[in-house]
Amino acid sequence: TAPQFNENTSNAVTASYIIAYKVAQAKKPHTIVEQLVLPCANEMVRLVFGEEAARKLNDRSVFNNTISKVINEISQNINEQVVDEIKKSPFFAIQLDESTNVALCSQLLVFARYMVEGDFKDEFLFCCSLDTITKAQDMMEIVNNFFEVHGLDWANLVGVTTDGASAMLGSGSVFQTLVKQRIPMVIGVHYFIRREALASKTLSDQLNAIFKGLVKVVNYIKSSALNTRLFKGFCQDMGSDFDVLLFYTSVRWLSAGNELNRVLQLREELNLFLQPEGKEEF
Template sequence: MNRKMPPKRKYDNSYIKFGFTSIESNGEIKPQCVICATVLANEALKPAKLKRHLETIHPNFYDRPPEFFQGKLENLKKMKLGPSGTRYASSEKTLVASFEISKLIAQSKKPHTIGETLVKPCLIKAVEEVLGLEAKKRIQDIPLSNNTVKARIELMSNDIEEQLVSRIKMSPFFALQCDESTDISNCAQLLVFVRFLDDDNIIKEELLFSQELEMTSRGIDVMNIIIGYFQKYGIMWEKLVGFCTDGAPAMLGSHSGLATLIKQRNPSTLTSHCILHRQALASKTLPKCLNDTMKLAIKVVNVIKSSALNSRLFKKLCTEMDSNHENLLFHTEVRWLSKGNMLERLYELRGEIELFLGEKKMEDLLVQLVF
């Protein structure tokens, strides 16, 4: 015996006092909340059920007059909702454009607000002039607000990380390189790089993750961060065959150093010392002649860079001589690799420096500075 289908309920305009309007979906009328845009089933078109939704989900609006919900209805009509009434309608091309622009903003390291304040207005003006008003309307639909760009970047970042982790899991083995350093703003940062064997049997190297060390930077602190990351993504310690780090005691300590803690997880892991950090350690014990030369170079740079007037005059001199560079580079102890960059720039501008010191009558430095 055929069961009788329940009758289709109809919407009454008085239901707006409960905060509900109507929407047609799949050939039947359904109630839609004007506050949260939630669409209920046709069977919910009863005053008691609509009132229950208002009391339980939106208790703060329970005693509002019908005029209040009518205003909410007008705002709901302005939203670009999909056919079901629960999602914002966005074409595939518009969505792709939003992701592509968000990617460019991330790569340029610009604030997320630039999408809404500069990029989108420029696009609208250019499209309006070149392609007309119809194309302008389509460009206006591209979501580029601050929160949208932030969400797009996070989605792309998470997707890249998931792809990398899956490739590491598929690799028969992998190695880590860990570096903990404090930048010029006294922020302790941990960088972890990974090397693994890709599908085409080529060794790939990628940045696995970067994380700030909020308190201490001991070996156990770094180890806990790595353990937490491995547990989060299910990475097996058994596949770790190599671990490279710098020469800090927190990294190489025989009892609580990071390398020792790594070996407790996988005794077969080979530990090594970063070549670049070996150069940094070697630079600490330079011979006297080289050390004096380094101090002289730093002194010359400080004489020019520490004074705003000297910096402007030196920049003007480099511009008049059509030099490849206009400024010298500072040297910092934290970023020790800047020593090489500073010396390289100093040598490239040696002619300009000689002229500048001569004009400033700094004979004591000019005599010592022999290129």
């Protein structure tokens, strides 16, 4: 979903909204516009079109405070579009996930799936910070308040999927029960099953031994700053496309495929690099 612009909006204001939208999409801080984007744009326009054209870029619509405000307005506009589409859909389902970000801030994320022109559409619905200890009843109140403020009808909800700590949204919580008190026919499911994660737990003994051996090789090089630098220089001297190995962690299950793919791409370099080391276990 993209923001919608008024036809009567001036070009300068429209440009500020487009820039803010691109910055938000790239997940960059809004201050990058005034610090980097605008100075670079000024230089390019000045060199190509002259000073007069460059002066037109010095507009307050791209200053830090303005860009921050514009990003919030775009977010609100997109949210209104999503809510409007949900209202037009005959039914919809929601997914909830309670997690903690890198700043140790607990958050409730809610996604929605609904029908648009006969096809399913998935969109992010809202995010809410959880400042204190929060139970399933509090989660229910947060979702219910959002529904009431935006005019969403519980009667059109057909499915709820939860993922998160068991004390809040887990299979043993009362959140699903609270939802079914409102809509008895709603389908409740806990945990988004990750097939790759499940498959990795049932590897054959032979394949698992190979995988653990490759992880051991990578850890041997990555655990030493000297080995890391030597291997990087070795790969650069050989003209390799890559010069850095990737770590594997069981928590981030997708990292296994990334690590194995990188080992495959650098298999010749690894073989030549480890030969002088005399590591027979590899």
